[in-house]
Amino acid sequence: MQVFDLSALDRLVQVLGERGYLVIGPVLRDGAIVYDEITSSRDLPIGWTDLQEGGSYRLHKRADQARFGYVVGPHSWKRYLFPPEVRLWQLRRSRDGYLGSRQSSGQTGDNGQLDAISPATQGDLSPPRQAFIGVRSCELHAIHIQDRVFGAGNGARGAARGTPNWHDPVYARRRHDAFLVSVQCTQAGGTCFCTSMGTGPKAESGFDLALTEVIDGKEHYFAVEAGSDRGREVLEEVPHRAATDTEAEAAARAVARSVDQMDSGVRGRTMETAGIKELLYRNQEHPRWDEVAQRCLACANCTMVCPTCFCSNVEDKSDITGEHAERWRRWDSCFHRDFSYLHGGSVRPSTRARYRQWMTHKLASWIDQFGTSGCVGCGRCITWCPVGIDITEEVAAIRASDAQHREGEKSG
Amino acid sequence: MATSATSDSPLREHGVADPMMPRPFRITRKVKETHDTVTFDLVPADGGTIAGFAPGQFNMLYAFGIGEVPISISGDPANPEVLIHTLRAVGAVTRALCDARRGDIVGVRGPFGTAWPAEQARGDDIVLIAGGIGLAPLRPAFYRFLTDRRTYGRISLIYGARTPAELLYRRELEHWRGQFGLDVEVTVDHAAADWYGPVGVVTRLLSRVRFDPIDTTALLCGPEVMMRFAIRDLTRLGVADDHIFLSMERNMKCAIGFCGHCQFGPAFVCKDGPVFSYRDVARLLAVAEI
Incomplete structure (x- = not known):
């Protein structure tokens, strides 16, 4: 040292x-x-x-x-590695389709081909x-x-x-x-x-x-x-x-x-993580989700401050001439109603389903997806929640009555 | 920690081509299937060739400056010179795409996603159950089964639409229906007097086709509620959970597993799906709003 x-x-x-x-x-x-x-x-x-x-x-x-x-x-x-918004490309209409270029690269392909510039060398990628x-x-x-x-x-x-x-x-x-x-x-x-x-x-x-x-x-x-x-x-x-x-x-x-x-316990909190994936998977219909939905504003603050949340939206737009188009990627949140929109409506219209999605993803399905929990215990989602919803408290509540439930089954 | 921040980071080996950049294709044929559904033949406008695809996979179709939507490939995998998509106008992007004319340009990214289990199903009786636009993602599988007809047992297609006017590929259906060795049954929810076929939900047609449940692979594509009922009836008849496959639909923005929109429990529908074995998603299908 x-x-x-x-x-x-x-x-x-x-x-x-x-x-x-x-x-x-x-x-x-x-x-x-x-x-x-x-x-x-x-x-x-x-x-x-x-x-x-x-x-x-x-x-x-x-x-x-x-x-x-x-x-x-x-x-x-996260904001410096996975920027809150980034322009992925720009296109210009041409006789044979359109020409592609990345931001500030100024390069275009020809004959309608999208240029084969390396993704790592141009525009927002540099x-x-x-x-x-x-x-x-x-x-x-x-x-x-x-x-x-x-x-x-x-x-x-x-x-x-x-x-x-x-x-x-x-x-x-x-x-x-x-x-x-x-x-x-x-x-x-x-x-x-x-x-x-x-x-x-x-x-x-x-x-x-x-x-x-x-x-x-x-x-x-x-x-x-x-x-x-x-x-x-x-x-x-x-x-x-x-x-x-x-x-x-x-x-x-x-x-x-x-x-x-x-x-x-002088400062900070604790979360029991043993078997947490199975705990949350088997409690997808737990009454606690209804209870937390009464408090959750679905404001998406927790996902914005979370250092691992990675969801993004892909937005296409064009200018008034209709000759130029751009694609942007922006941070998005599973708490937004439109996030799961399919023709006819959202897959998760209720706040209950959206909170459940966020927490179950963070602590359980993330493990199946990436071999690691999505939570690092930084506490930002607790601090910056306008109503102070505490992920450690939510897990404890589900665990408490999950245990009771199984205890009841055994004795009954 | 598996990775390190040093210069030998594995992240250096990132992708060569940009998977977010659509490639321009030209519409060479447009067929109006129903009042709101069209089928396009697309060929590359950049002079290149078309990547092969597996039945069940999808492409992201881009309307210039408007947006992009996931659409299953509905052509014959044995004919890779042309890319065929059937799409219904339900939102701003699909409406713009459906309004495009022969000669116009459509952007294409793909193909993405998992395939129907053509290999695993060898030797089995095949039951395809489609609802509405759900016939489009199943058609490449049906072509594949017909190409390798002797590889499979009995082949049945059960298809339901809202009305006779909303049937896709009607001429082709009638052609298939006239063939020996294929059971093709079509039903509609509502019909006028000029419809002589069955009226009612698709699952009622299961009893009209022949298959041995013990050696059957069933492929399902349609509204989730239709698939739920079809799964219930198939499992009651004795078709195993891992022999039932379904194609799921979720909101998709990137199709490469980054945007998070298509999550269905632990699965990213864009890359772990859209085709799933029922065994793998039974737990999820049982939960509302998941």
Whole structure:
């Protein structure tokens, strides 16, 4: 383990910039800590923390000058790997059909053929290389889950039937170039439950660099681990030294604190995940779905803030001349009534069915689809739900009466 | 964690062609099947060839600047020079597509999805049950069975439409109906005095065709309620769950498993379907609004 001091953080941002990365990190905006471009550590939310509960998010001044003294905000890194909206292509009518081009590529094919430009080299598919600073362990896991959704693990079921696996080039390009600087959690948030989901709080792998911020009396420094070759290369350019035993212990203690907070219930929550897929599959008609539907506004906030939700809409449009057409992809949500529309109506007209779809997908069918849960226990869906619906509470409610039901069957 | 963020990421090996880019096809023939349903013959406008397809698969058809819809392929898989689609005007995109004329351009992406079990069904009696536009996705399977006629046992087609005027492929149905070795039964929900065939739901015709339930593969395509009743009757007769196949319909935006719209329990209908074995989806069909 290595350490560097506060000033080295600026050097890290600078080195990443010199290497051609657009550096994105936490910033204070509109009363929340969100992710946006940063140029120095001065842009970080220094001395701020977030207080989170069901349906509540408040910023609060800390007693210290912590750079990463918050948990997670409404943004996740998803918006930089799977953009909220992206133009997939543009077409122009021609004598023999239409000509294709990607945004800002200016290239077209000829003789009515759609041009054979590589999906990875043009327009929206050629974004700046991005470096993310402040990736939490749950967020690293969320990124790895989306890797499966958009790439490697996608189509496991289809593959068994001989249908192809598609890779999304928009995601793949951004993901391939992304430089991930993880920051270990040294405090649990009010709605965190990563220890239940096995996704944190300590980032173990999948990062380029991982920092632990240690504030101990007058001492304020970062313990650093490199998780990849390019992480080691970048670290070489940032002044650092080997950690002393005391420093390494202090870093470990800081992370252990957040585990204790969640496990003891001081902060955060827990979710029992044993057999959760079967639990939800056999409780598709549980009365709890009716009950939660009385509270759920079907506003889609939970799906927008979720770091793994991947549903999108594909929108085609043309200009007033009818000669040009575009295709856009935009984030969509299973909470929208139109989401399941077929001629004649929606497959899931009721809020009950839509909440059930979201939660069952997230915690159960996701496992069948991608070999992993879709939930990383970040708590965003709880915090940003306007009525404070708590996914851990919903699972517990179903589990409680599922157990009763089976108990009743045994005794009856 | 299976993947890493390092430069040897497996994500580098992403697709070569862009699966979201429609390819221009030209309409070379347009047949009006009913008042709201047409059949198109399509050939590539870019001079290329048509990828083969398996019966049961679908394409995304694109109306320039308006939108895209999933439509099953309804032609003969043994004739790959032309792509045949039958579509009904029910929304903005299908209306625009149905209004297109011979010579016009239609965008095509595909083929996508799973196929009817032509191989698994070898040696079995075959029962095809179609409702309404559901005959279109079954027609390629029917062609395939006829091409390999000796490979299968008895072959039956049961087809129901709302009225005689809404029957698809009427001339072809009458031709098939006149052949030995095929049981073709057609019913309608409502009819005037000039209809001499059966009136009523399709499942009532099951007793009019011959098949041995123990060695039968049944293929179903139509409204979900029709398929539910057909499954009930077939299983009562003794046809096994894994010998009943159905083609499901869900909202689809991307057809490549990314947009999430077509989810049906754990299945993405676009790539795990549209053709499913009843055994695999029985649990889901039993739940409303899933």
